[in-house]
Amino acid sequence: MKISSQEVEYVAHLARLEINEKEKEKFTSQLNDILLYIDKLNELDTKGVEPMSHAIAVTNAFREDKTSTSIGTEQTLTNAPDARGEFFRVPKVIE
Amino acid sequence: MxxxxxxxxxxxxxxxxxxxxxxxxxxxxxxxxxxxxxxxxxxxxxxxxxxxxxxxxxxxxxxxxxxxxxxxxxxxxxxxxxxxxxxxxxxxxxxxxxxxxxxxxxxxxxxxxxxxxxxxxxxxxxxxxxxxxxxxxxxxxxxxxxxxxxxxxxxxxxxxxxxxxxxxxxxxxxxxxxxxxxxxxxxxxxxxxxxxxxxxxxxxxxxxxxxxxxxxxxxxxxxxxxxxxxxxxxxxxxxxxxxxxxxxxxxxxxxxxxxxxxxxxxxxxxxxxxxxxxxxxxxxxxxxKNKKDLPELPLAKRERFVKDYQIPAYDAGVLTADKALAIYYEEVVKICSKPKVASNWIMGDVMRFLNEDKRSIRECPVKAESLAEMINLIDEGAISGKMAKEVVEDMYKTGKSPQDIIKEKGLVQITDEGELIKTITAIIEANPAQLKDYRDGKEKLFGFFVGQVMKATQGKANPQLVNELLKKMLAGPS
Structure with a gap:
């Protein structure tokens, strides 16, 4: 097995996903298949090949430090599940 | 442990x-x-x-x-x-x-x-x-x-x-x-x-x-x-x-x-x-390109201040802690060429005023030229250090030039020998007992006479000149 059900539970928690026992079993098996499939890449000899983070050869994509129009408070809050005045409102998160 | x-x-x-x-x-x-x-x-x-x-x-x-x-x-x-x-x-x-x-x-x-x-x-x-x-x-x-x-x-x-x-x-x-x-x-x-x-x-x-x-x-x-x-x-x-x-x-x-x-x-x-x-x-x-564009950094500036202006490392540290302050200091020194005196006035009076008002040097009403001119006026003997304290405070409050303040307040130092001799003569004549004691060896009384002269001139007499003249005149006619 490439991945344990505890690991699946941990990853689900990190992603704030609630999954039941049946789902956990299913996802463990599915993720295991995926990881095994990806493992196939390890058969390739990559000695001397620089690791790459991007599939395209573009570098240095910059913009100048010029202000563009912001969308404003009202529109910013349009999609907010909860808002009050000019703020998003969320459950208290202080520790 | x-x-x-x-x-x-x-x-x-x-x-x-x-x-x-x-x-x-x-x-x-x-x-x-x-x-x-x-x-x-x-x-x-x-x-x-x-x-x-x-x-x-x-x-x-x-x-x-x-x-x-x-x-x-x-x-x-x-x-x-x-x-x-x-x-x-x-x-x-x-x-x-x-x-x-x-x-x-x-x-x-x-x-x-x-x-x-x-x-x-x-x-x-x-x-x-x-x-x-x-x-x-x-x-x-x-x-x-x-x-x-x-x-x-x-x-x-x-x-x-x-x-x-x-x-x-x-x-x-x-x-x-x-x-x-x-x-x-x-x-x-x-x-x-x-x-x-x-x-x-x-x-x-x-x-x-x-x-x-x-x-x-x-x-x-x-x-x-x-x-x-x-x-x-x-x-x-x-x-x-x-x-x-x-x-x-x-x-x-x-x-x-x-x-x-x-x-x-x-x-x-x-x-x-x-x-x-x-x-x-x-x-x-x-x-x-970015290296070339780097300004002089604090440490280098500090070392240069000590070397070029011959001021203590402590002064250099205070003056370079804020870039704007360092620029201000250099402007003052450029005009008055008295690096240590300039440092004293800035670190003492000017910074005290600024700190009291929680202002930065950028907001300082005393222009660098004005402070430099004031230092020159002390150096030329036009005003005393004590008067300068008053002048600098006024410059801070009003933003005026030292010359204007001196004129307005009549803060001109008396450096005219003839006028001072007249004042001293009158004081000696009015205090025969003290004169006798002084001539008998009570040298502490010198301070009394200095005080009398300063009082008579409202503190405007050039202190060095007063000392000189008093020494001569108290000793008696030679």
Whole structure:
């Protein structure tokens, strides 16, 4: 097995996903298949090949430090599940 | 037991760009909540962040000013965690490949230079601001600050005392402000610091378990927080306890650090390269250009002041702590060519007025030329040092030139011998008893006569001339 059900539970928690026992079993098996499939890449000899983070050869994509129009408070809050005045409102998160 | 303290610092400095790091929203402080926002910094799906070139250049300047090596290639990574001030669910930062590494700054520790290593400097975006409701279990989110460019400067665990840590922070702050890439405003959060602190028995090689301190929003608070935390750790260890690795918050009002028990203490940020942002290649010409544009840095300026103006290192330190103050000082010296006198007036009277009013040198009503002219007037004997005290205070209050103030107040020093001889003659005649005692050897009475002359001239007599004449005339006709 490439991945344990505890690991699946941990990853689900990190992603704030609630999954039941049946789902956990299913996802463990599915993720295991995926990881095994990806493992196939390890058969390739990559000695001397620089690791790459991007599939395209573009570098240095910059913009100048010029202000563009912001969308404003009202529109910013349009999609907010909860808002009050000019703020998003969320459950208290202080520790 | 004798303990040694080990401190490493992480400084976040907000860069003085006009726009955010990955979008064109304004970085201005104090806008209406959630008004400096757009789909990119709000973390809407499908948007594409594009890097602000100025952020790279500013970060590079700081790296060069702190003797770092600029990496030829660097990239951004996603740091994943959930918090309401982070709309995307990840912060764009740099991880495996930062912009710069292996730098240092020099501190003056007990008269000796000490090198504090800089592990790395990387670029990242700031998060939003949370306001907590005091009465209801809710928080309010303002995303104006989300995406404002920061550099994080990570030091080696090279500091051995809270004083060294505070000193290191002052040096970094100074350099950032000199480079004009950060306004250094600690109250508005433009310069923030976290500390890693541990103690170990002196002589031990391994580091002790460290705690991370947050929420220290001034140099003084930082030092106090570190002092407290070191005492706390020592107390724990000396009483058979152990230090737990955790994050602790400095409580300024109580003067203590408190454990910040988070539900997810074991952070797992799952960093990975941000696929939206392509790698950054920095070639030598780009580095050279930024190197060429570096201004004279605080340390170099300090050394030059000591050498060129022959002022004490202490004076040079005070005068160069603020770039604007250093410029002001040099303007004054250029006109009056009295470096030490100029330093005394600036560090004494001028800075006292400014501190009382919480003003910076930029807002100083006493123009550099005016102060220089005043120093020249003292030098020429036109006014006494005592009068100058009054003049400088008036210049500060009114912004007028010293000449105008002297004219208005009639503060002209009497340097006319004939006039002074007349005054002294009258005083001697009016005090025969004191004259006799003086001539009989009571030399202390000299001060009495000086006082009488000053009183008669309302303090306007040139003191040196008064001394000279009095000595001659009290001795009697020769």
């Amino acid at each position: 004798d303990f040694e303290t080990v401190i490493g610092l992480e400084v976040h400095a907000q860069l003085l760009t006009d726009t955010k790091i990955f979008c064109g929203c304004s970085t201005k402080f104090g806008g209406a909540p959630n008004s400096h926002t757009c789909p990119v910094c709000l973390g809407m799906p499908g948007v594409l962040p594009v890097l602000n070139k100025k952020v790279v250049e500013y970060a590079m300047k700081m790296a060069l000013a702190t003797n770092c090596e600029i990496n030829k290639s660097c990239e951004f990574a996603r740091k994943n965690y959930f918090y309401p001030d982070l709309p995307k669910g990840y912060q764009i930062s740099q991880y495996a490949f930062p912009l710069a590494e292996h730098g240092h700054v020099l501190l003056d520790v007990n008269g000796e230079q000490k090198k504090i290593g800089i592990t790395r400097i990387h670029m990242e975006e700031d998060a939003g601001k949370l306001l907590h409701d005091e009465h209801n279990p809710v928080s309010y989110v303002d995303l104006n600050r989300t995406g404002v460019p920061l550099i994080e400067i990570v030091s080696e665990p090279d500091m051995r005392s809270p004083e060294e840590a505070a000193d290191y922070l002052r040096r970094l702050h100074e350099i950032l402000v000199y480079l004009e890439i950060c306004d250094g405003n600690m109250e508005e959060g433009s310069f923030r610091c976290d500390a890693n602190v541990s103690i170990r028995p002196r002589g031990q090689k391994e580091y002790g378990t460290r705690t991370e301190l947050k929420n220290m929003n001034s140099f003084r608070n930082g030092q106090r927080a570190l002092e407290y935390e070191i005492k706390r750790q020592q107390y724990l260890v000396e009483n058979g306890g152990t230090v737990v690795q955790e994050t602790r918050l400095w409580d300024d009002a109580q003067g203590v650090t408190n454990s910040m028990r988070s539900k997810e203490e074991a952070h797992d940020y799952r960093y990975f390269p941000d696929p939206d942002l392509v790698p950054i290649l920095v070639d030598q010409p780009w580095v050279d």
